[in-house]
Amino acid sequence: MTRDELHAAALALPGAHMDVQWGDDHVYKVAGKMFAATDGAYSNLAFKATDIAFEALTLGGRAIPAPYLARAKWVKFDDLAALDADEVRGWLATSHGLVAAKLTRKDRQGLGLT
Template sequence: MDRAGVGKVCLALPGATLDHPFGDDHDAYKVGGRMFAIVGGLGGLSFKVSDIAFEVLTEDGRARPAPYLARAKWVHLEDPADWPDDELAEHLTIAHGLIAAKLPKTQRAALGLA
């Protein structure tokens, strides 16, 4: 999946927005003002995963811990095109859900997530 494909998947999720807090060459996808995925200037992709997915993906070498965000269970893919599109789309959907679940109930309702 390329940068445009990641954007298409992320922005199709409920309440998702695109921001550029780290410069125009970085795409940060957010829900409720909180990031769930980032595409870097060189095309790498980082996203939030569950504790179990973090262990599995990093131990088998499919992903590496995301710089600066690994302690929050984010993984990084150097080239998202190496992953099947449907599998990556599922991970991005899960990342969105993990972040959305931590939003206050009133905010989730306002975004149509409750």
């Protein structure tokens, strides 16, 4: 997946926006809550995963538990360019959905997620 494909896929999700924080990390959020992140060079990708996906991706060796966020079931891929674009779009949509589901009803309504 390319930098532009990741950026477009993440921002196409309802209410998604991108902030630059922690130096040059690009963090994708919904209502201020992170659902994916990459470094400024877009060389890696981290996102929130379901419990089953977290286990499958980390135990299968495809990804590692994301530093500082593993307890929240985040995974990290070290090579964004090696990932299949359609697969990443699905992971981003799932991650966005997991985070959006935890928002208040008011925030979800404001984003048109109800």
